[in-house]
Each structure stands twice: as structure tokens, then as C-alpha cells.
Amino acid sequence: MQAVKPAERLSSSRSQPDVGRGQGERPVPLKTRLWRYRWAYLLILPGFLYFVIFHYVPLWGNIAAFQDFSPYRGYFHSPWVGLQNFSDIFSNPDIGYVIWNTVLLSMLQIIFAFPAAIVLALMLNSMLSERFKRFMQSVLYLPHFLGWVIIISIWQQFFGGDGLINQIIQALGGHTIDFITNSAFFRPMLILQVMWKETGWGTIIFLAALSSIDMNLYEAAVIDGASGWRRLWHITLPGIRNVIIILLILRMGSILDTGFEQIFLQMQGVDIRVAQTIDIFTYIQGIQGGQWGLTTALGLVKAVVGTALILLTNKVVKLLGEEGLF
Amino acid sequence: MQVNTPLDTSTTVQVESSERPVWARRQAPLVRWSLTTFMIILAVLMIFPFLYILSTSFASFQDTTANNVLVIPQHPTLEGYKWLWNGGVILPAFGVSVIVTAAATFIGVLLTAALAYGLSLRGLPGSKFFLWVVILTMLISAGLIPNYLLVRQLNLLDTLWALILPGVVSGFHVIVMRQFFMNIPQELIDCAHIDGANDWQVLWNIVMPLSKAVVAVIALFTAVAQWNSFFKAILYLSDSRLYPLSLIVRMLVLQGQTPTDQMSNLSTSAAPPPELALQMAAVVVTTVPILLIYPFLQKHFTKGVLTGSIKG
Numbered sequence: 001m002q003a004v005k006p007a008e009r010l011s012s013s014r015s016q017p018d019v020g021r022g023q024g025e026r027p028v029p030l031k032t033r034l035w036r037y038r039w040a041y042l043l044i045l046p047g048f049l050y051f052v053i054f055h056y057v058p059l060w061g062n063i064a065a066f067q068d069f070s071p072y073r074g075y076f077h078s079p080w081v082g083l084q085n086f087s088d089i090f091s092n093p094d095i096g097y098v099i100w101n102t103v104l105l106s107m108l109q110i111i112f113a114f115p116a117a118i119v120l121a122l123m124l125n126s127m128l129s130e131r132f133k134r135f136m137q138s139v140l141y142l143p144h145f146l147g148w149v150i151i152i153s154i155w156q157q158f159f160g161g162d163g164l165i166n167q168i169i170q171a172l173g174g175h176t177i178d179f180i181t182n183s184a185f186f187r188p189m190l191i192l193q194v195m196w197k198e199t200g201w202g203t204i205i206f207l208a209a210l211s212s213i214d215m216n217l218y219e220a221a222v223i224d225g226a227s228g229w230r231r232l233w234h235i236t237l238p239g240i241r242n243v244i245i246i247l248l249i250l251r252m253g254s255i256l257d258t259g260f261e262q263i264f265l266q267m268q269g270v271d272i273r274v275a276q277t278i279d280i281f282t283y284i285q286g287i288q289g290g291q292w293g294l295t296t297a298l299g300l301v302k303a304v305v306g307t308a309l310i311l312l313t314n315k316v317v318k319l320l321g322e323e324g325l326f
Numbered sequence: 327m328q329v330n331t332p333l334d335t336s337t338t339v340q341v342e343s344s345e346r347p348v349w350a351r352r353q354a355p356l357v358r359w360s361l362t363t364f365m366i367i368l369a370v371l372m373i374f375p376f377l378y379i380l381s382t383s384f385a386s387f388q389d390t391t392a393n394n395v396l397v398i399p400q401h402p403t404l405e406g407y408k409w410l411w412n413g414g415v416i417l418p419a420f421g422v423s424v425i426v427t428a429a430a431t432f433i434g435v436l437l438t439a440a441l442a443y444g445l446s447l448r449g450l451p452g453s454k455f456f457l458w459v460v461i462l463t464m465l466i467s468a469g470l471i472p473n474y475l476l477v478r479q480l481n482l483l484d485t486l487w488a489l490i491l492p493g494v495v496s497g498f499h500v501i502v503m504r505q506f507f508m509n510i511p512q513e514l515i516d517c518a519h520i521d522g523a524n525d526w527q528v529l530w531n532i533v534m535p536l537s538k539a540v541v542a543v544i545a546l547f548t549a550v551a552q553w554n555s556f557f558k559a560i561l562y563l564s565d566s567r568l569y570p571l572s573l574i575v576r577m578l579v580l581q582g583q584t585p586t587d588q589m590s591n592l593s594t595s596a597a598p599p600p601e602l603a604l605q606m607a608a609v610v611v612t613t614v615p616i617l618l619i620y621p622f623l624q625k626h627f628t629k630g631v632l633t634g635s636i637k638g
Contacts, residue, residue: 033451039525040444044456047441050495054476055463061472071478123361128353136365138624139372145616145623147554149572153579153609154375157382164378164397200372228357261556265580279470286471287561299469307466 065297070290078293085297092294094281102277106255108187113195114251117202118244122236124203125210140200148261151197156180159189181269190262205247206240213239245317249325253310256302278302376613383407383606390602406603416608418567419574426489426570427552434494434548435541441495442503443529463497470561477562488562489555489570499544506540507533543626550616550623571612579605 034041065085067078089095120140127133143151158164159179166176179185217235226234260279267275276284278298286295310325318324353361378397382390383406385399410416444450445457473492482488510533518528534541556572563569569577577583 030451033449037447037450037525040447040450043440043525043529044444047437047444047495047500048456048459050437051459051463051497053480054473054492054495055467056459058468058472058476059466061475062468064472064475071475074479123364126353126357127361127365128358132362132365136369138620139369141624141627142620143372145550145554145620146613147556147572149554149556149575149580150609150613153575153605154379156580157379157606158375196371228354264560265556265576282470283561287474292471292475296469296471299471303466303469 062296062300064293065300067293069292069296071292081293085293086301088294089298089301094276097273098276098278098281101274102256102258102279105187105190105258105277108191109194110248110251110255112191113199113202114248116195116199118206118240120199121203121206121210122232125207125236137200137203140203142200143197144201146197148259148265151193152262152265155189155193180266183271183274186266186270186274189266193262205243209240209243210236242323245322246325249310249313249317252313253306255309256305379606379609379613383603383610385600385603385606387600387603390600403600403603405600406605406607409600409604410607410611413604415569415574415577416571416611419569419571420611422486422568423553423571426486427549429486430490430494430552431545431549433490434496434499435545437495438499438503438544439529439534439537439541442500442507443525443533445500445504446507447525460497460500464501474561483562484565484568486568489552489558492558493551494548499547503537503540503544506537510536539626542622546619546623546626549619553615575608575612578608 028036061075063075064078066080066082067075068081068084069075069078124133124136127136156163160166161176161178161180163179165179169176179189213236217239218231221231221235256278258277258279260283263275263277263280264283267280282295282298285291314324314326381398384402384404386401386403386405389399389401441456441460445453445460447453477483477488477492482491514532514536515528518532523531554572555570556576559570559573563573
């Protein structure tokens with residue numbers, strides 16, 4: 001492979017093209033170099049094979065999107081159907097709300113969960129007691145490391161039919177509220193869970209950006225008599241703007257990912273037209289229903305849309321005069 | 327051997343940020359107190375659920391059926407844990423989770439380190455090609471169905487390998503580790519080569535010991551992901567004897583099945599099972615290992631995340 005830009009950037013810190021390890025002036029013949037690195041190739045081999053088998057073979061497996069695929073016939077003997085699977089996706093009566101649910105959930109997350117991490121990072125950053133701040137950080141990061149099964153089990157102890165919240169409501173003489181299986185509560189619950197689990201973790205990257213802002217800027221502002229809010233608006237926020245934009249661009253790329261486990265674990269009893277997202281649909285129709293071609297095609301559409309959205313958002317951001325991702 | 331790896335720089339950043347200039351140490355009392363109050367409320371919101379789960383796991387049958395708000399059980403017992411143990415599903419599941427986590431962490435770290443080392447060698451012919459093979463896996467990946475079909479074709483369905491192998495090496499981890507390896511002084515590696523060490527020995531005896539921090543980050547992240555993994559088990563397993571903890575917790579807590587069905591011979595004992603306590607005991611058993619390694623995680627992950635995000 002010839003020089004490609006990002007790879008070049010990655011290896012630039014010690015680039016010493018084509019002279020091998022030796023400091024000699026003469027170019028070393030390829031055969032000698034290959035032999036010199038025989039152990040290194042042996043080290044690369046297992047990882048390389050891993051990626052070929054577990055990443056590139058499935059990528060190639062996307063050809064099932066153009067087949068009437070059945071696992072018994074395999075990729076080589078399944079009949080080709082052209083774009084039939086793709087047109088089947090869009091004539092599927094469920095696909096409308098499936099896509100809507102997916103996009104809506106992602107948008108709700110971007111609107112509520114994403115800014116929450118920024119606000120929390122700003123608050124943590126303005127805490128004066130370093131010990132209290134460290135304590136808060138360890139408390140806030142913890143739920144990120146727990147699986148969804150645990151998070152939802154805990155959640156149901158609070159919001160379930162005889163959970164703590166309903167016990168309190170009853171003790172106060174009210175009627176119990178059905179938080180778990182009521183479709184109206186489904187989306188707000190999902191968003192709140194994501195916020196409880198991930199907001200703390202999300203602050204890390206913003207805190208890093210905040211700590212890299214030049215302190216002299218603040219000092220100058222203070223001398224000029226700028227208030228705390230003005231410093232926030234004119235120094236802090238512009239200082240982390242790039243990070244916010246980059247994360248937003250990346251987030252747009254995963255707008256069709258809503259996380260399988262979280263929804264799968266609590267969709268029982270909820271109206272399927274509210275709960276079903278692309279990932280759930282793929283699981284039910286593909287793995288359980290055997291519509292391999294159709295669901296592979298949907299996966300392919302999802303991947304292409306994700307990439308397109310990253311490129312598009314990046315373009316828009318650049319048109320607005322920001323730096324962008326690439 | 328003391329070598330400054332890039333890890334050391336991130337600790338100095340932390341120290342600097344704790345020494346605020348005089349002007350930044352003042353804050354209006356109102357701001358200060360509302361901030362503190364908010365943080366305390368937040369801390370309670372984060373910690374209380376865990377304490378509540380823990381206390382419920384010790385509740386007795388009377389506690390859980392009593393009609394009052396239950397926060398601290400009046401008659402704490404270990405019944406929940408006893409029933410969970412006697413149910414006979416939790417121990418095998420715990421074993422599966424431990425085996426799968428250990429295997430994935432070992433294999434993951436080994437393959438990641440070997441690949442990262444190979445990619446960190448400047449003069450290696452074809453290194454750009456291999457680097458791109460890794461980077462592309464981060465940019466594009468296949469969907470659910472092709473991955474499932476692969477595991478099926480490899481005949482891994484209903485084996486523990488189906489939980490271990492998919493996703494065991496992450497391109498991102500390889501790039502992060504490579505970045506660390508590249509910051510190790512070349513002279514050290516050259517010296518070892520002159521002394522007759524081959525690349526395998528250099529990696530094992532020089533590079534790895536100097537990169538303990540990054541190895542720890544990647545090992546911990548792989549382990550936590552594997553311990554929590556649920557989707558792979560749902561996808562690839564139908565034999566309930568292979569179920570890891572996460573699936574058992576779902577069965578017990580979210581689907582409300584009790585292991586008691588399988589032990590009717592024991593149900594002659596007087597007290598009925600404290601079902602809620604049993605469920606919460608399962609949650610506690612699954613959470614405790616994460617809590618135990620959390621201090622180590624915390625020591626390393628911020629550095630790991632930051633190096634990754636800045637350089638990757």
C-alpha cells in the first residue's frame with residue numbers, strides 16, 4: 001500500500017522510511033529486511049488473522065443483502081435477487097415506526113443526555129475542593145462499568161409495580177403508577193437510564209478539554225473585571241467547542257444505533273410500535289425469523305447511512321467555519 | 327529500569343489543575359452552596375440504589391411482603407443468598423463468566439500486544455498495510471447478521487468460544503497500545519537486539535514491563551466488557567448450561583423465574599423463599615466483582631481514555 005495520509009500521520013513520530021532498524025546509509029535489500037523481521041511477522045500474524053476472520057469475512061458476508069440467503073445453502077449457493085431485499089425493507093409495514101423509533105430515541109439522547117455531560121463537566125470543573133471533586137468523579141463513573149442487566153434490575157426495584165417509588169406513593173395514599181410497561185413512560189425511562197449510567201463517564205473527555213484551556217486567559221479576564229458567567233461564555237465554552245463538535249459529529253454517525261440490550265431487556269409488555277428499533281427488528285426478523293437477506297440489507301443501509309451522516313455533518317460543520325473531524 | 331512513558335505526563339496535568347491560582351479560589355457563596363448541594367444530591371442518587379439493592383438482598387420473607395416502605399430490612403437474614411446458592415444455577419453461571427472473562431482478557435491482551443508491537447516497528451516492510459487493516463476495522467464494521475452467520479459457520483454456536491472470540495481484539499486498543507510502544511526509547515530495543523534478543527523476547531522482557539499501565543487499561547476494559555456481555559450470550563447460546571451470569575440475572579430478576587422450581591424436594595422447609603431478596607442477591611453477586619476491581623479501573627481508565635482520544 002502506498003503512502004496514505006492518516007497512516008502517515010500515525011507513524012510520523014518515528015518515521016524513518018525504508019532503512020529498517022539499522023542506522024546504515026546503504027539501502028538494505030528487501031529479502032534481508034523481511035528475514036530480519038521474521039519474528040515480528042510471527043507476532044503480527046495472529047492478530048492479523050483475527051481481524052481478517054472476525055471483521056473482513058463478515059464485511060464480505062454483506063453480499064447476503066443481495067441474495068435470497070439461507071444458511072444451509074451458504075453464500076455460494078444462495079440465489080441472487082439483486083436489490084429485492086432493499087425494496088422489501090421499504091415495503092415492510094413495520095419499517096416506518098421502526099426507523100422513527102430509532103431516530104427519535106437518538107435525537108432525545110442528543111438533546112438531553114449529550115448536553116448533560118457538558119453541564120456536569122463544567123460543574124465538576126468549578127468545584128473548589130479537589131477531594132470532593134475526586135469523590136464525585138469516582139461515584140459518577142461507576143455505573144458505566146455495570147452491564148445493562150444490572151442497571152435495569154436496579155431500576156425496576158425503584159420503578160416497578162411494587163418498587164420503592166410506588167411503595168412511597170402508596171404510603172402517601174396515592175395510586176401506584178405503572179412506569180415499566182406503560183408505553184408513554186418507555187422513552188423517558190430509556191433516556192433517564194442512559195443519563196444515569198453514562199453522564200458521569202461522558203464528562204471525562206470534557207474535563208480533559210477544560211483542563212487544557214490556558215489559565216492565562218482566565219487571569220487576563222479577571223484583571224479586566226469579567227464576571228464568572230462572562231468567563232464561561234467567552235473563554236470556557238469556546239475552549240471546549242472543538243471537542244463538543246467532534247463528539248457531535250461522531251454521535252451523528254451512530255444515530256441509527258440505539259443499543260440492543262437496554263431495549264431488549266425491557267420491551268416485554270410495552271407496545272411494540274414504541275419499543276421496536278432497527279436493532280431489535282433485525283434480531284427478531286433475522287435471527288428469530290430467518291429473513292437473512294432482508295435484515296442483512298437493513299444492516300448495510302444502516303452502516304451506509306451512518307457513514308454518510310458523519311461525512312455530511314462534518315461538511316456542514318466546516319461550512320459553518322468550524323474545524324471538523326477531518 | 328526507569329523510563330518515562332507518556333503516562334507520567336498525564337499525572338502531572340492532574341497535579342497542576344489542583345493548584346488553582348488565587349483568583350480562581352473565590353466563588354460567590356450562593357454559587358458555592360448550590361453547587362455543593364447539587365453534588366450531594368447527585369451523589370445520593372448514584373449511591374443510594376446500590377445500598378438499597380444490598381439491603382434488599384438481606385431482607386426476609388416477612389420484610390418483602392410487609393406493606394410498608396422497605397429500605398432497611400427489619401429481620402436481616404442470609405436466606406436470599408442461601409436460596410440462590412441452593413437453586414444451583416448461580417455457581418455454574420459464575421464459573422462460566424469467570425472462565426469467559428479470563429480467557430477473553432488473556433487472548434485479547436496477548437493478540438493486541440503482539441500486533442501493536444509489530445506495528446510499532448518503523449522499518450517493517452508492509453507495516454502501513456497492516457496498520458490500515460487495523461484502522462479500517464474501526465471505520466467500517468459488518469452488521470449483526472453477517473457476524474452471526476460467521477459464528478454459525480465456524481460451528482461456534484453453543485460454545486463458550488462464541489462469547490470469547492467475537493470482539494476480543496479491538497482495533498482501537500491496538501492503536502492505543504502501539505502509540506505507547508512507539509514512545510519507548512528506541513535505544514533500549516536496539517540494545518536488546520544487539521545482545522541477541524529476538525522481537526518476541528524484546529516484547530516480552532522489555533516492552534511489556536515498561537507498558538504495564540496501558541496493558542492494565544486494556545486488560546481491565548476487555549474484562550469488564552466481557553463480564554457484562556449479554557448480547558453475545560443471547561445471540562449465540564441456546565444451551566442454558568452455558569449461560570453466563572448476565573443471562574441468569576435476567577432470568578431471575580427480569581423474567582421472574584425462580585430457581586426454586588428445580589428444587590421441589592427442598593421446598594418442604596417451613597419458610598417460603600424470599601423471592602425479592604434472592605433476586606437482589608443475584609444482582610449483588612454479579613456486581614461485586616466489578617466493585618472489587620473498580621479502584622484499579624479508576625486508577626488507569628482516565629489515562630487510558632485520554633491517551634486514546636487525543637492520539638487515536
